[in-house]
Amino acid sequence: MIAFGRLLERLAFTPSRNGRLAHLATYFRATADPDRGFALAALAGTLALRSAKPGLLRGLAAARTDPELFALSYEFVGDLAETVALLWPAPSDPAAAPPRLAEIIAGLGATPPAELPALLAGWLDRFDPGTRLALLKLVTGGLRVGISARLAHLALAAAFGVAPEAIAEVWHALEPPYLPLFAWLEGTAPRPDPADTPHFRPPMLAHPLEAADAAALDWSAYRAEWKWDGIRVQLVATRTGRRLFSRGAEDISAAFPEILAAMEFAAVLDGELLIRRGTEIAPFATLQRRLNRKSPGAKLLAEAPAHVRLYDILFDGSEDLRPLPFDARRARLEALLARERPAAMDLSPLIAFQDGSELAALRAGARAAGIEGLMLKHGASPYLAGRARGPWWKWKRDPLAIDAVLMYAERGHGRRSGFYSDFTFGLWRADGELVPVGKSYSGYTDAELRLLDRFVRTHTTARFGPVHEVEKSLVLEIGFDSAQRSTRHKSGVALRFPRILRLRPDKPAAEADRLDALTAIL
Amino acid sequence: MQAPESWLHPTPAGLYCEPGGFHVDPVRAVPRAVITHAHSDHARPGHQEVLASPETLALMRARLGPARAGLRQRALGWGEVVRVGDVALRLVPAGHVLGSAQVVMEYAGTRAVVSGDYKRHPDPTCRPFEAVACDLFVTEATFGLPVFRHPAPEGEIARLLASLALFPGRCHLVGAYSLGKAQRVIALLRAAGWERPVFLHGAHAALCAVYETLGVRLGPLAPVPAGKGRLAGEIVLAPPSALADRWLARLADPLVACASGWMGIRARARAGGVELPLVLSDHADWDALLATIAEVDAPEVWVTHGREDALLRAMALAGRRARALRLIGYGEEDAAEDAPAA
């Protein structure tokens, strides 16, 4: 647990992606099983722990410290868990071996809520302040170090010299503390076989097509599809079960029962989840309503029926089709649909075109709801996990919109007083640092404002006076009129009239736009 | 017997010892000043006569210039007792920075001790704090909150060296206050086996030279060379105020560390953009304040600069008489001394 506490502290202060990778890799190499597996799960958000309320922390502190001294301390420090961690009396017996992370996970699972305070107090008595803070953040569910599963895979890959995609492939079929995974990484066991479990496969992602790429493109080698404005999903149906996953590997099966019911086949398919009304695609906000519901009622199911527009096939039965070229996979997908005729699904059509200029015109004219632009896929490319440059391009229609990550929030005034309504957002710089590019007070609906407000209240990582810094995990689609160079911003760019077009909770923060995308249009 | 409260007075110029006719660490120019240590909020320019340790006088001359460091300077050796007016006066080490002293005053059968700034962690660059039993103890309270418990300095230096091992391509830039902290960091690095030159921002070079002439060995030191992207894998020391400066471009992918007692509080460390906070303070932490007050066992405690509220509360809980002096003009340097780069 001490090593985990040190890792969290280093991560909390290390902004750069490479720095974080180095700290994670060092930790995974130096730490024994099963602790590192539990740490991996805690960081990647796959650890299910019963979480404690802030009131429990206050109670712990009250039992050990004078209330006036506690109040003065809390006022100065500004964070409850940190205050308790810092002013907790020093270990009474420094020689007593502090518990390991695995013991803590086991203890939390086995202890009834009423006995939790005593258990925690006993542990706090055996830790230094940094580890106490890690423990308190762990049990209150607030690690907030912004490590995605993807970054964790990259760190494991760096630590053990394996391809990150190979890790991602087995990761989703395993559970904490991932003993078979580490045994394989250390070369003491063969690669775990995910076999027939209905688990997530890392998806193939597209690069944005820049003008320079377009100029150099051999158009005849590519196939074109519409880029649908829904959320990317993976449908997994095996003999042992069915799952619907978001692109971030989140299991969203329960939210879309009509899709699950329609998965009467054995395959792994890739497609876009949309809300369809007759032949029309409903606006994204309607899909958002469905996404917000863990289990939708009959009324919502009738009003906003889900539909999947399929565009790729990864497995047909147990046959792995990913090594096949796109054209061959496409034929297999069409054959499967013709054979199975699943409800609530159709095929994303290929768009016939002669050359790049014809496609450019189609893209510019694509204003229909539900279409974001075009996808270009190389006909000979296998299905490659991750974001290889070249085989798949995304060619969005409106360049004056970016996907940015929420960084800071402040409370507003007037109609919005009491809500966090002023938002600062940023883009990724080439070195992996997130840099602010603008601030917005508008564009969102009242419902979105409430969501944003709740996000800020539950994801604050630091406070600077009225400004709350939040966990860098929520993507916002920002529309703007123009972008200009600016020396006032760290990013070097200022946006004119930025507004929040919509929230993209489905999108991993790591896949928000890069600053280059903005500087390219200056 | 005359209780010290009757002969030691808080005044707008600072603490005034009436039977001795002198001020301790006065905040404005006075005829006769006893100075605990050379930090700028304690050692002001322009006094007529200055009594202090030889090291403090040397540091004052270096910082203020010989002309402003007191018209007449009187060096007091450690433990040497002198009569000033009707008061027997001596200086006892405070363990804060080189030359730092507690002022021990005896008059009419009672004893008062003004501690100045002090710490209890060992420091290779200065003499360790000595507790003197007294009737009145005047203490600082810079870190007077129970959330401040400074860890062992060796552990913090080990974290710096571990970071260097993990990121050998990055220059490690350590923010450290130029009088005391910088030299202590260097000495701790030497004790941990770091034998390479330590590179100094211009602001640090002069005081390191004074330390050397006063017998504190700091090993090889060098200025930061001109150019761009230099000193990968090396350690550079700079004042905390220079951590966000333009000259950072000279350093290879700089990793900013800061050595300060405030680094124990995350919001403080983050506000300064620090990547490696090192909790390293030249002031007593909460436990040391309480332990020292118990050790000198004075029936009356006065609290000067810092966070008086919590310390007064702790004194009330312990049943000890205490009051806050709320002297104006102190703590400016302590804040800087231990401040994150803001």
Ligand SMILES: [Zn+2]
């Ligand atoms: Zn001082």
Ligand SMILES: [Zn+2]
């Ligand atoms: Zn001071």
